Amino acid sequence: MAAQETSQSATFRYAFGNVLSFSVLLLIGVMAFSIRLFSVIKYESVIHEFDPYFNYRVTQFLTKSGVYDFWNWFDDRTWYPLGRVIGGTVYPGLTLTAGALWRILNSVNIPLSVETVCVFTAPVFSAFASWATYLLTKEIKGPGAGLTAAALLAMVPSYISRSVAGSYDNEAVAIFALIFTFYLYIKTLNTGSLFYATLNAIAYFYMVCSWGGYTFIINLIPMHVLLCIVTGRYSPRLYIAYAPLVVLGTLLAALVPVVGFNAVMTSEHFASFLVFIIIHVVALVYYIKGLLTPQMFKVAVTLVVSVGMILCFAVLAVLIALVASSPTKGWSGRSLSLLDPTYASKYIPIIASVSEHQPPTWPSYFMDINVLAFLVPAGIIACFLPLSDASSFAVLYIVTSVYFSGVMVRLMLVLAPAACIMSGIALSEAFDVFTRSIKFHLLGVTQNPQDNAGDTTNVTQNDVKSEKSEDTIKERPSRKSKKKEKENTEKPSLVSRVEKKLLVLPLETSVIAVFLLVLLGAFYVVHCVWAAAEAYSAPSIVLTSRSHDGLHVFDDFREAYAWLSHNTEVDDKVASWWDYGYQTTAMANRTVIVDNNTWNNTHIATVGTAMSSPEKAAWDIFNSLDVKYVLVVFGGLVGYPSDDINKFLWMVRIGGGVFPHIKEPDYLRDGQYRIDSQATPTMLNCLMYKLSYYRFVETDGRGFDRVRNTEIGKKHFKLTHFEEVFTTHHWMVRIYKLKSPRNRIRGKTKKSKSQKSVSSTSSKRSGTTKKNPWQ
Amino acid sequence: MGRSATTKDAHALFHSLRSAYAATPNQLKIIDLYILFAVVTAVIQVAYMAIVGSFPFNSFLSGVLSCVGTAVLAVSLRIQVNKDNKEFKDLPPERAFADFVLCNLVLHLVIVNFLG
Numbered sequence: 001m002a003a004q005e006t007s008q009s010a011t012f013r014y015a016f017g018n019v020l021s022f023s024v025l026l027l028i029g030v031m032a033f034s035i036r037l038f039s040v041i042k043y044e045s046v047i048h049e050f051d052p053y054f055n056y057r058v059t060q061f062l063t064k065s066g067v068y069d070f071w072n073w074f075d076d077r078t079w080y081p082l083g084r085v086i087g088g089t090v091y092p093g094l095t096l097t098a099g100a101l102w103r104i105l106n107s108v109n110i111p112l113s114v115e116t117v118c119v120f121t122a123p124v125f126s127a128f129a130s131w132a133t134y135l136l137t138k139e140i141k142g143p144g145a146g147l148t149a150a151a152l153l154a155m156v157p158s159y160i161s162r163s164v165a166g167s168y169d170n171e172a173v174a175i176f177a178l179i180f181t182f183y184l185y186i187k188t189l190n191t192g193s194l195f196y197a198t199l200n201a202i203a204y205f206y207m208v209c210s211w212g213g214y215t216f217i218i219n220l221i222p223m224h225v226l227l228c229i230v231t232g233r234y235s236p237r238l239y240i241a242y243a244p245l246v247v248l249g250t251l252l253a254a255l256v257p258v259v260g261f262n263a264v265m266t267s268e269h270f271a272s273f274l275v276f277i278i279i280h281v282v283a284l285v286y287y288i289k290g291l292l293t294p295q296m297f298k299v300a301v302t303l304v305v306s307v308g309m310i311l312c313f314a315v316l317a318v319l320i321a322l323v324a325s326s327p328t329k330g331w332s333g334r335s336l337s338l339l340d341p342t343y344a345s346k347y348i349p350i351i352a353s354v355s356e357h358q359p360p361t362w363p364s365y366f367m368d369i370n371v372l373a374f375l376v377p378a379g380i381i382a383c384f385l386p387l388s389d390a391s392s393f394a395v396l397y398i399v400t401s402v403y404f405s406g407v408m409v410r411l412m413l414v415l416a417p418a419a420c421i422m423s424g425i426a427l428s429e430a431f432d433v434f435t436r437s438i439k440f441h442l443l444g445v446t447q448n449p450q451d452n453a454g455d456t457t458n459v460t461q462n463d464v465k466s467e468k469s470e471d472t473i474k475e476r477p478s479r480k481s482k483k484k485e486k487e488n489t490e491k492p493s494l495v496s497r498v499e500k501k502l503l504v505l506p507l508e509t510s511v512i513a514v515f516l517l518v519l520l521g522a523f524y525v526v527h528c529v530w531a532a533a534e535a536y537s538a539p540s541i542v543l544t545s546r547s548h549d550g551l552h553v554f555d556d557f558r559e560a561y562a563w564l565s566h567n568t569e570v571d572d573k574v575a576s577w578w579d580y581g582y583q584t585t586a587m588a589n590r591t592v593i594v595d596n597n598t599w600n601n602t603h604i605a606t607v608g609t610a611m612s613s614p615e616k617a618a619w620d621i622f623n624s625l626d627v628k629y630v631l632v633v634f635g636g637l638v639g640y641p642s643d644d645i646n647k648f649l650w651m652v653r654i655g656g657g658v659f660p661h662i663k664e665p666d667y668l669r670d671g672q673y674r675i676d677s678q679a680t681p682t683m684l685n686c687l688m689y690k691l692s693y694y695r696f697v698e699t700d701g702r703g704f705d706r707v708r709n710t711e712i713g714k715k716h717f718k719l720t721h722f723e724e725v726f727t728t729h730h731w732m733v734r735i736y737k738l739k740s741p742r743n744r745i746r747g748k749t750k751k752s753k754s755q756k757s758v759s760s761t762s763s764k765r766s767g768t769t770k771k772n773p774w775q
Numbered sequence: 776m777g778r779s780a781t782t783k784d785a786h787a788l789f790h791s792l793r794s795a796y797a798a799t800p801n802q803l804k805i806i807d808l809y810i811l812f813a814v815v816t817a818v819i820q821v822a823y824m825a826i827v828g829s830f831p832f833n834s835f836l837s838g839v840l841s842c843v844g845t846a847v848l849a850v851s852l853r854i855q856v857n858k859d860n861k862e863f864k865d866l867p868p869e870r871a872f873a874d875f876v877l878c879n880l881v882l883h884l885v886i887v888n889f890l891g
Contacts, residue, residue: 192862194851194874198881236854236862244851244878247844251885254836261832283850290859291795292788299784300792 017143024147025134029127032154035529036123036164039537045119045166048539050579050596052168053586055094056118058086059168062099063114070095071257077591078581079603080573080625088257089599093177093210094170097121122163122172129176130154133417133424136183139190140383140390141425144432149424155524157531158368158416164537171413174211179417181207181217182397185241186390192237194244201248208253215268216414218249220400222275224393229282233389239283246276360409367531368412371524372419379422382429398422430517433503434510441507541583543640554638557583560631560733563726564588568629575622576631577611577644577651578604584631593625601658608655611648611688612662618687619721622738630722630736634692636705636712637731643707648688649673676710684714691736694719699731806853810846817842837889844882848875 039048047056062070073086102117130150138146153159162171184200187193208214225242228234250272253263263269289297365373376398383391398418405415505513543554564574565588574590581595594604610621622630635643644651649664656662666682667673675689683689697703697715704711719736726735799807820838829835855863855871863871 192855193866194848194855194871194878197851198874198878202881236860240851240854243847244844247840247847248878248882248885251837251840251844251882251889254833255885255889261836264836288792292791296788296791299788303785303788 021143021147025131028130028150028154032127032130033123035155035532036126036160038533039539040165042537043539043542045116046539046541047118047168048166048541050582054582055168057586058090059095059098059118060114062095063102077585078595079600080591080593082600091170091210091258093206094173097173118168119166122167123165125173125176126163129179132176132179132183133420136179136186137421137424139183139186140394145425145428148428149421152372152423153417153420155528156369156416156420157528158412160532161536162413166539170211174207174213177203177207177210185221186393188241189237189389192240194240197240197244201245201252204249205252208256208259218269219271220397222271224396225275225279227392227396228389234282239279242279246272357408357410359407360412369416369419370527371520372423375423375426376419378426382425394421434514437505437510438507440504554730554732556728556730556732559728560735561588564590572628573626574629574631575607575627577647580631593627605655605658608651609659609662611651612655612686614685615687615690615721619738628738630691632691632734634731634734635707637699639706640732641707644688645675645692675708675712677713679713690719691734694724803853803857806849810849813842813846831891833889833891837886841886848878
């Protein structure tokens, strides 16, 4: 009777716990979605930044033309005259996801536009990501830690920064795919079920489709398998978790056109193959060990070791020779710059120039993961008591992601889920100890004899486990914590039973500690909401500033693109620096020369050289590329700091990397970059200077540049080969047209065709000879 | 002297391996035969590629990986069905076989797609 009652009350408790955790998860999803809506409320439902515009354009094409045309799409509106094979160079996961969402919604008669679906894809998938974090942390520690980690991930600023409403970029779905793949891997590892291994491979396929960061998964999982083998935790479940993933995963990765044969040929994947071989060797060894007697096994070992070593060395030597024969040892440029942070700045200036690829500063850690930064070490310790396969994976994940986040600021995003998992575990364990102490002190005296009888058969671990699960379901670092009293009356006997084994803290300490932890959670929440609202919600296509006479809105970019789309021919080519390529093709619908994909360094160097050359030479270069309009971004009138003059030195460096007649010291006076009267003549005569500051002196009479905080050097000059056709309201975007060549050339002209190749043209150019750099 | 000792050891090892393996149940021996067949097919394919050349590479890759994949999946099935494995004693062998079939379906769908 008593046993039946306790089992009934136990099921009731479980049911209540399940309903409670389900509703908490629902609320966490809603919060993850809503906290990312600040930009939509403050500005409008618009796509942000640069890369999302490309994804938006691709999604538009997908929804209009269907999957087959998208898969085979060759885009001739960018990288003129080279074009770009979109089908083969884009990670299709994001666009296919958004396209599928749009299709489904439209088929149930919810007529959302493609733009709305694109803008809101990221918040929806961040809700999914927090649910995936719950599942993953539940596998590692338990449901309480899972709820905590999910709540932390829903709000962590680092993830918010790349997934606000409007930030339609690969990371929006890739982080969800990452966490979900890890969850399925850990689930397979814990259960040993081939079904979850299949699901794991499919989730990995989705990750490969979504983001180039999938190489993190295919290197982390082999590292973990190796760690398990080396620490003696090999088990058949490990084999089932890893081996099918490698085979299926490699095949599925090779299916994606962007990856293709790189899945078997680049060094980024070799770790998985190496560990694949190692795990087979280990599995064979264990199998034979099971077959033979110990003494026979020793004989076998000595025999095999001597023969096998020779074979192993031979194969390894061949492999090393193969890999060493390629100049980058088989790694791609971006991966190499992760392993050797100085690589990019030495060899590939384009990778070094992207602001997201710089190492982060120390304050950015506190800004991006806030309180979690010092909860992570506590979580690492909690993972060691006790250490299981899953918790060793979590420790490995956090350690590697901390290293990579230190190399590139963009990879703080990969650190965020790991930090949330660790902090969730730490907080959950801490709450566990404190509430257990409180319960013991409040109720430890009263014992129920019937309960005692029912529980004597339990093994001690069951006690600890069931008690923990009861407590942890209720505990999380919520802004409002209460309602533990409901639980208190139900399990006093177990508390008394386990108090011999577990340490218990004094009552006052526990109460104050719980209160302080809740306060910590409150600070975290306040910081996250502030970061989401103030720091990460700017669409950067629309700028605002507050002054004494109210709010100013700078909509110059869209003004310029609208002008381009209404006042130029459809086939006109527009040249600008590569930052604005995606936006120009998406919003202005004009062909551009270079864009943010930056796959062709020489083409970008050509544009950079043109911007750094005097007017005539620049006109020649642009004319050879059929360019009609040139677009520059200028922030000197309003104080917009990310304009082309500030980026100009990168143009010089990249151009100089391919065309040696452009030398960076020519543009610097005493090693300093200046545009005032002390600037070098090369700088004052280059195209970028002229196009940015043409007629600038007319604005205030002195030509005071608000970004560089000086007056400009050359104030009154005319343009000979370009004419200004449009300048936006705040002078932020300036569009110039190439003047057609004159019909009649005055004076003597030397029509000598010089046979010199491009890279060896001399730096001195005479004014009358037409030195076309392409002849 | 050492030579004969090692060869004697090798013989003894070989015999004990053989006798221990003969004791495995027939079910598992069938699976082992299937694994051997898959591996031999993979080796034949690699040898063919070495003679004829690797174009088209995707067909070669999908062929070899299908053999390796079925071998790996068969090993996983053997692990789950083997009665000596205490970790899997709660798993009914029908469930293990159903998982095996599902995983093979996914694998072969991908193979056929990638074969070209």
